[in-house]
Amino acid sequence: LLNIHRLLPGQMIKDVVALKLPLASKEGFIRQVLGWREFVRHVHQATDGFRNHFPSADIPGNAGYNKWVQPTWKASRNASGLNGGATPSFLGAMNPLPSAFWGTASGLHCLDHVIGQVWEHGYSHHITRLMILANIATLLDVSPRELTDWFWVAYVDAFDWVVEPNVLAMGTFGTGPFMTTKPYISGAAYINRMSDFCTGCAFNPKTNCPITNLYWAFLDRHKKQLQANPRLVLPLRNLKKRGPATIRKDHQIFTMVRHEFEKPAILTPEHLLHTK
Ligand code: SF4
Structure with missing residues (x-):
């Protein structure tokens, strides 16, 4: 749902912060969303899907x-x-x-x-x-x-x-x-x-x-x-x-x-x- 924008990461993080949960549980969840998911999106945008740094295939592959x-x-x-x-x-x-x-x-x-x-x-x-x-x-x-x-x-x-x-x-x-x-x-x-x-x-x-x-x-x-x-x-x-x-x-x-x-x-x- 996050990936298709039915849930927004900012709102989700705010909701989790407001919950009465052990700090370690909140940290683990927020780290995945903010620390990894947003980092990944940033890398993709900054590198044009790595095309800026590595060679590209001419046409889409068919994966076998x-x-x-x-x-x-x-x-x-x-x-x-x-x-x-x-x-x-x-x-x-x-x-x-x-x-x-x-x-x-x-x-x-x-x-x-x-x-x-x-x-x-x-x-x-x-x-x-x-x-x-x-x-x-x-x-x-x-x-x-x-x-x-x-x-x-x-x-x-x-x-x-x-x-x-x-x-x-x-x-x-x-x-x-x-x-x-x-x-x-x-x-x-x-x-x-x-x-x-x-x-x-x-x-x-x-x-x-x-x-x-x-x-x-x-x-x-x-x-x-x-x-x-x-x-x-x-x-x-x-x-x-x-x-x-x-x-x-x-x-x-x-x-x-x-x-x-x-x-x-x-x-x-x-x-x-x-x-x-
Ligand atoms: S191949 Fe079989 S034994 Fe090996 S890791 Fe997978 S499930 Fe386990």
Whole structure:
């Protein structure tokens, strides 16, 4: 409702300030609206959707629709000449979006559940947008622009100043340190702690969830670009402790997952047994 201006942020903040609530509750809410939402809108306006700082696509992308759904998406240059949006990719992520985002089962229960919810309602909570959708796409080195285009199609509350900064910058770290301080990525332990998805999954977050391998493989692939980041000192130190054999397996699982998603096939624990 905020994004479509049925509720105005200034009025909402005044109403919350006037409520009899614990200070911490008010602070948490107001920080989201004033500290993040208005900051995001400012960045979008000041950078023309990052077009002032990064190259842009000539025409709007189709986020894999032509490949996975069809019939052909007739993208064309916008009448106002706004082109296909900025295409930053700080980490060089260029992979296509997996078919799972268009409704094909992936075998990862968290991903399949959230995608199903999005296609049913055109909406999901912002935590699932970050922790599941953007996280998994980032771990798979999906092009930030392609994921952003998908959000445009899939969400009823997709507006330029909401989608572009939240996906290109916060969700995928496509803009690097331009707007956010680190990639928003996690393995299965975090997803398990913050949700109840794992109870319905064929994988176990403590023993064989491939998202954890994807997380470590991501850190290892991009460690040169990330090693100067003070917020990643601890994860990169822990990466070293995994040892070469385990890291090699992380990379093999990353390659296997990408390969299976490209078929597309449903991931099962048996796939991991065949990854040496
Ligand atoms: S076990 Fe892994 S794939 Fe399954 S729901 Fe949990 S985090 Fe997702």
